Amino acid sequence: MTPEERHRIIAIARAPSLVLLGLVLLFGANLGLSFAALGRFNLVANLLIAAAMVALIALFFMELIRSSAIHRLAAVVGIFWLMFFFVLGFADYLTR
Amino acid sequence: MSDITAGAYEYSRTPSIGAVDNYLTHGRTLRSWLVTTDHKRIGILYALSITVFFFIGAIAMAIVRLDLITPAPDLVSDDTYNKLFTLHGIVMVWFFLIPSIPATFGNFMLPLMIGAKDVAFPRLNLTSWYLFVIGALFTIGCIVAGGVDTGWTFYTPYSSQYSHGFVIPAAAGVFITGFSSILTGLNFITTIHSLRTPGMHWFRLPLFVWAMYTTSAVMILATPVLAMTLLLMSAERFFGIPIFDPARGGDPLLFQHLFWFYSHPAVYIMILPAMGVVSEIFTCYARRRIFGYSFMVYCMVGIAVVGFFVWGHHMFVAGQSPFANLVFSFMSFVVAVPSAIKVFNWTATLYRGQITFESPFLYCLGFLWLFTFGGLTGLVLATVPLDVHLTDTYFVVAHFHYIMVGGSVSAFFAALHYWWPKITGRMYDEAWARFAAILMFFGFNLTFFPQFIMGYAGMPRRYHAYAPEFQIFHVLSTAGAAVLGAAYALPALYLLWSLRRGERAGPNPWCATGLEWQTESPPPRDNFRTPPVVVAAPYQYHSETHGPDYQHRDIERAQGTV
Amino acid sequence: MPSVALREPWQDLGHQRNSAVLGMWLFLGTEILFFGGIFAGYSVYRFLHTADFLAAGRETNIYYGSVNTLVLLVSSFVMSLGSRAARAGLFRFARLCFPVTAVLGMVFLTLKGFEYNDDLEKHLFPGASGFPLPEAGAGLFWAFYWVATVVHTIHLTVGIGAVFRLQILSRDDPQWLNDSPSAEVTSLYWHFVDCIWVFLYALIYLPGRS
């Protein structure tokens, strides 16, 4: 491995390393928070942190941050459609 | 007609490499078909497969209708009866209607209509067909082994605990076929995004392409939910784990929610392509630009999206909350609006046209009649108190057959006749085709209209034996089914005949616009000898300032520029 | 000479890559809805049997779950390095990253195997006799545990195969990693499987710990 190669590797590894650090910290927070007695907010906290981790992965590892609009659209449309199920499905379960 | 056919003759006499070198002659061995990545050949492979399934499903229903001539359960046993209507439902929904227009005409025409060489992922396209075949083998295996009796809806806990049929193989067949339609949808969307020829802007796409786009979106967003639902049901049945089992805390209505989250949008997978076909054909035979192009596009997008919000109207009596009933009823009225607008726009397209009545147009008029009728009875079923009375009766059976058979299948036959010359390079016998179209319309109404009446009188669906006062309607319905069967068999005969004896069609026998008519019939392997460039909106059947003229000179002028 | 990575019907590599990536994102959209069936069912039952779900969640093995989460996060990191390296033309480094990713995936599978073995020894399979938890919702929780993790495991196995495919196809022609969209597409799939796990971890291992 030439020094020039090594420099280039370090250059491309910088951003993912920071993201990994963030992910591990968030993971630790999630694990730790789940042992705190927050009542129903345990679930909220767990899901919010999980969502933040997924956002990090999607934006930086999956590089949505530099993707074109159509790729971003395709990425969120599935989540949107899942929300439709949740909203209308729970319209039944919450009022039954 | 004379000027058109004269033109066609002239073309066929012109020496041209098109006469020998086309996608059909591009390899003549069976192997060349089985490993083809040509979207046109894959379309043909689908067409052959779904034809087989259409007749399997039709035979199952023929036996059922014969049985129902008398109120007593005399022709087949209860169990066989249940397996027959289940077979009819599963085969017709997943192995005929869902792939019917998209996988055959969509595959064949979509790249041609946007001026592309092929779809975005040709090998994935072939994989889709093989997945379809594997799913089909599971289903056929299930039939041979003894069948399944859950109804196509697979409701738990009957399917997961009580049925003695081969539920898991049947579900596996549907599961695998589901991935075939997911991959097809994914392929189409990518194709439309990536492979439009220069000048083919989004709002210059023919409406059939928009129909394929919206259909594909529904396919890729709805089908995976069905796959998981069937997987969960099968896991409960096979491993005995509690998922929908009410005795162990589960909720059978959750299965219904998940199932209809797919299966209601599935109706739009069937009807959106039909709408696309009808838009192509109405404009062509009325020689008129489509009325309200952009509204037609927005309506299809609207149907595709709002179609996901209405699934609960299948569950008004199932035990969901009254509030949910209200919400889903409301959304069902909302989704009726874009469909109605489309019907008005097709009607308005005829205004100031130069209408001729070839068979594709007759099929489309049939579509318009039956779809409108089915849609209006859909309003009845979206009304909660009426649905309470009518759901699970023959009224519902009649309603969805008006949409799915009267609508989608009529449009399928319209598309078949419209594009047959393009696909095969041959003309069929127009007189026979018109006769078949008219016969199909009357056979259909005779079969299904009586079902509205007996449904309102309370005849429940999926009944092997019934009260004698319903007999007259069943007899009428069976008689209609016989007519309908004949009308379905006829095209098989004259279309096959045309393959040998039909006149050569020439590139554009209908004088239609659209890029698919700008290449030879049948098209060459790579679709276009020179890549086309688009300079105008679709359906240039007449100039902006004048109506269509009698001689079709407008279209010839327009094609000079396209 | 046109690259072997260029396939019909494409004219140039960039166009092909963009479209393949779009295709993969669309596929991941369907995957979201596929797993969505599990998430929806889980949510409905958690809503109906909240206390039971918490009690049942306590019985999962948080050590295996947490270590596996870390393993997958690191694997995603390495995968991300691999696909960036392939794009930058650092093929030797890329071809180092891919096997590491796959091995981390296999570590996950191995640990998951041990965990399944533990679960079965504790009879935590609700379909079989001797399921130890009396609450009605606990059976549902464990049913979803099994379905969700098995489906996820199958996805991960496919992912490992796809990563090895990169390695094999680029053996003689490393430039292929750059020309073909395969590296980027495989990487998207790998990260997605990781994302699913992040949610599964929060829903399966973390409830009822407080």
Added chain:
Amino acid sequence: MEIGNLFAEASQNAGVVDLDFLVLTIISMAIFLLVFTLVLVFCIRYRRGSNAKRGRLPEIMRREIEAGWTAGTVFLALFIFWWAVAAPAALQGQPAPALKIHIYAKQWMWQVEHPNGAREINTLHLPVGTPVHLLMTSQDVIHSFYVPAFRAKHDVLPDRIVELEFLPTKIGTFHLFCAEFCGTAHSQMTGQVIVMRQEDYAHWREVQPQSETLAAEGAALFHSLGCSGCHDPASAVHAPDLRGVFGHIVQLQGGRQVVADEAYVRDSILLPDKDIVAGFAPIMPSFSNVVNNGQIESLIAYIRSLSPQESAQ
């Protein structure tokens, strides 16, 4: 005998449903005729080569017409929705005291239990002019209780009590169907609803072989199953006293409240951990594998009888 009369209207609701249907049919026919008159006129007038005027569409045909019928369709759809919701709402507020009858569905029969314990199979005797309140549950798969002449239907689910109300208005015999596919003999899961004069119904009910009444049966079960060991006010175990509970609001842990109705009592027996009464430990075992549906109904009847004003119904 009304069987054979295809469109008999035999409940208060039937007339409303039929009126709804009639109005919708008229609206639909109007739309249908409008569209197909236009199609027919256009097809004739603008057939190829006819002398009709062609040319540019009049300006008004373009945006105005499109926007007009879009708005019109939206308005019509919303109007029909509003009207369909409002019409049955007007029916609400009918007198509350109703005849409560239990229905058990199983493959492939309907079991009926009247308030005094009279039972019948695949037949339902009802008095005319009395509101009927059905409490239905299934022992196996999903069935659906459907009486076309009443325009009344509801799916009957296993392990859940569903309710259906109607007011028979016509004396006669009517079809009872299972409308949800339930297995091999689905189409034989039918019966008759016999609507009689009120005094005839009272007489019919009296001459039925008297089994123990539900509540008495329930009381016996309450002791034999050991419920009384904890729920008896004198018991050493800390469990809720069930006297006067039925029909009243119960405070649950977590601050929620529920009304102790049939479904709640049923859940408490089968899924005791679902709703814990505030101030009590979740110690009750589930009886889901111990009691069958009939026994649960008896227990519910007994617990209802512990709340005097409720049991008066």
